[in-house]
Amino acid sequence: MTTPRPIAAILDHPATWFVARLALTGPYxxxxxxxxxxxxxxxxxxxxxxxxxxxxxxxxxxxVELIGPALILANRLAWLGAGMLGVFTLLAALLANAFWTMHGPERFMATNAFFEHLGLVGGFVLVATISHIRERHA
Incomplete structure (x- = not known):
């Protein structure tokens, strides 16, 4: 099944790529x-x-919080910016959300935060991958 044309038009629009990167890096x-x-x-x-x-x-x-996003948003060495933020986010999740040491509601909240951070790491892998693919096809 192919992507519906209106959705494809949105995904193909150059602003979509920038806005997605901005949304991912904005908190940093x-x-x-x-x-x-x-x-x-x-x-x-x-x-x-x-x-x-x-x-x-x-x-x-x-x-890391300023240089990583700058590289991603400029789409120059995006792999490096994504790597910086991905490693930083993983280390921060391990340090700040050690849910395996907690109990009760604190453990539940830290577990959610930990896996949300893992989702962000996945987002940075996707940014590096998409940037690489776009670079090869440019």
Whole structure:
């Protein structure tokens, strides 16, 4: 079965590719900007998760949250930006949503958050894959 023509027209539209990448990377851009404008909060967040030196981890987090989306949105080295954000998201999920150590409602919420983050990782794999395919066919 082929894709219906109206849906194909939407999927083929150049804006769709950009808007999809923006939707996927938007939370990271926002997170990076918020951390950049609240440096003390960014450092405190890293310390809360036991990452030391907290200032170094805050700077690395900001860099990943801003550079990764820039590469994806520019569709230049999108594989690198997607890889940066995918690895970052997986590590953050393991660190912040260790549901296997929790009980009760806390475990339920952390389990959901963990698997939502895995979904984002899958989204970044798709971005890298689609970017690669589009590059080959350009």
């Amino acid at each position: 851009i926002l997170g990076g900007v918020v951390k950049l404008t609240d440096w003390q909060g960014a450092v405190a967040e890293q310390a809360h998760f036991g990452l030391q030196p907290a200032a170094l981890f805050a700077a690395l987090t900001i860099a």
